[in-house]
Amino acid sequence: MRNQVFVALACICSFLWVTIIFILSKDRAPPQVLLDPQSLESRLKNVEEQLSRQIEDNKKLLENITQVRHKLEVKLAEERREKVSVSGADESNYEGKNDNVIPVLLFACNRVSVNKALDELISYRPSKEKYPIIVSQDCGHKETANVIAGYGDQIISIKQPDLSEPQVPAKEKKFRGYFKIARHYGWALNQTFNTMGYKQVIIVEDDLEVSPDFYQYFSATLPILREDKSLWCVSAWNDNGKAGLIDENAADLLYRTDFFPGLGWMITKDLWDELSVKWARSYWDDWMREPVQRKNRACIRPEISRTKTFGKIGVSNGLFFDKHLKFIVLNSKNITFMDKDLSYLLKDNYDKRYIEDVYKTDMLNIQEIRQGFRPELKEVRLTYRNREDFRRYSKQLGIMDDFKSGVPRMAYRGIVSFMYKGRRVYLAPGANWSGYDPKW
Structure with a gap:
């Protein structure tokens, strides 16, 4: 009985549907086949204006989505650190929960000579626990990856997953490398701060030597960086650090500078939270130097550099190396900055x-x-x-x-x-x- 009722209802519904379709089709006006040119031009212009407005609205929407996504990533990372990770490893193993741990984040790509930088960082390192070394590799260069893998558990190795070609304006295609570097920086800093949970980081690249007191220098200046909100970084570099331009008897002399030096520098998670939501697509160092990013903040820098570059060949094609960079003096003295009162650096x-x-x-x-x-x-x-x-x-x-x-x-x-x-x-x-x- 139920089956018969169901069949009857189905037949009635089908008949009604066919009837409705027929009526609608019969009464529909035939479409206009031709439009006069003026009317067509006017309609096209209206469509173009609507599309332009839609594109602008989409840009604003994308910016809002990016900011919301970043906030969610930060929140999720904080929640993950309180739970057991998916892989079964307790993320409390990361020393990031200790506010005094200062990781060194080394950026690598295709230089097999990365071992020179790593050997010095490891040999001068007072403590593996307090100064974990994170090596982030871009490029997918196999030989460099093998060198990095050879350091085993002396380092934390991560790899930038996006090896695609970035979209670059036509007039800047020869500078594509700078877009890749900025992308790599953004990804690796998010990993260091938001995934691993560290509160500060020293940033170096794969072509830097470091001084014997490299770790002392950054450890001693960290409290000043945290306390003084008119500071936003500590740098190991002096752009005018050539012989004859520095007092080599004043290896403990430190300054404030309004110029962002880079080439071995330390920032806090608070600063990264501010910068990451608008991080540069390219030329990240000059982007950092713009007034809208710097906000009249200064960096600490030394009289004598605590880093020295040996990377003549790179994305910049050795710009300034032969005429300038190779003459920078690297400090050779082991200054015990931790025993010094650095409060004079407060603004x-x-x-x-x-x-x-x-x-x-x-x-x-x-x-x-x-x-x-x-x-x-x-x-x-x-x-x-x-x-x-x-x-x-x-x-x-x-x-x-x-x-x-x-x-x-x-x-x-x-x-x-x-x-x-x-x-x-x-x-x-x-x-x-x-x-x-x-x-x-």
Whole structure:
């Protein structure tokens, strides 16, 4: 009985459906076959405008989705660290829960000479637990991967999974490598901070030597970096760190600088949380130097570099290496920074002392400085009034003469400190300096 009722209902429904379709088809107006040209052009223009608006809306939507995704990733990573991982390994094994652990994140690609960098990092390392070394490899270069694998459990090895070719503007195709590097940096820093849970990291590349006190330097400056919100990094590098331009008897001398140096640098997770949601697609170091990222924050840097590059061949094709980079002096002394009071680097302490010291020094002109006039003066000041002055004086005195977003290399409040013929020179703007000009 039930089957008969069901069949009857099915037949009625089918009949009604066919009837409705027939009525609708019968009453439908025939489509217009031809449109006059003006009407067609108007409609096409409207469609083009709607598509343009939709594209802009999609861009905004994508930016919002990216930010939401990042926040979810951070939240999920925090939840994962409180649970047993999928692989069965307790993520509490990561020392990231100890706020004083400082991992070293080494970026590698296709240099088999990565062993030179790793050997020094491992030989100078006081503790494997406090200073885990994470090697992140891009490129998929097998020979380099084999070298890295040879270090076994002395390091943590990770591999950037996206080896696809990035989308690059046509006029920048020869700079494709810079897009890959920025992508690699973003991925590896997310792994270090959000997956492994570390609170800070020292970033190096596969072509850097390090000094014997490399770990001391970063460990001692970490509390200052955490405390002083006007700082956003600690760097091991001095762009003007060539022989003759540094005081080699002042290996413990540290500065603040408004210039982001890179080449061995430390940041905190708080900073990465800020930068990661808008991370650069390419040229990440110059992107860091833009005012919108820097926000008037400074880095700590040494008188004598704690890193030195041996990588002549790379994405930059050896830019500056033969003329400059290979002459940078690497500190050879083991300075016990942990025993020193570095509170002078805090902004409130540093600015008052440093600015007073600079502007109370006697002022000489460029000819007097080059000729060694008044040798009894151990510190002198040379004033520049504009960009042309700075570049002309820099070239005559042997320091870097370029600017990034208006900031001279190694400058603090416009002042660049270096040695010339055995005495300290401050290349400084006038005392009424009001800030950097990004157009310089």
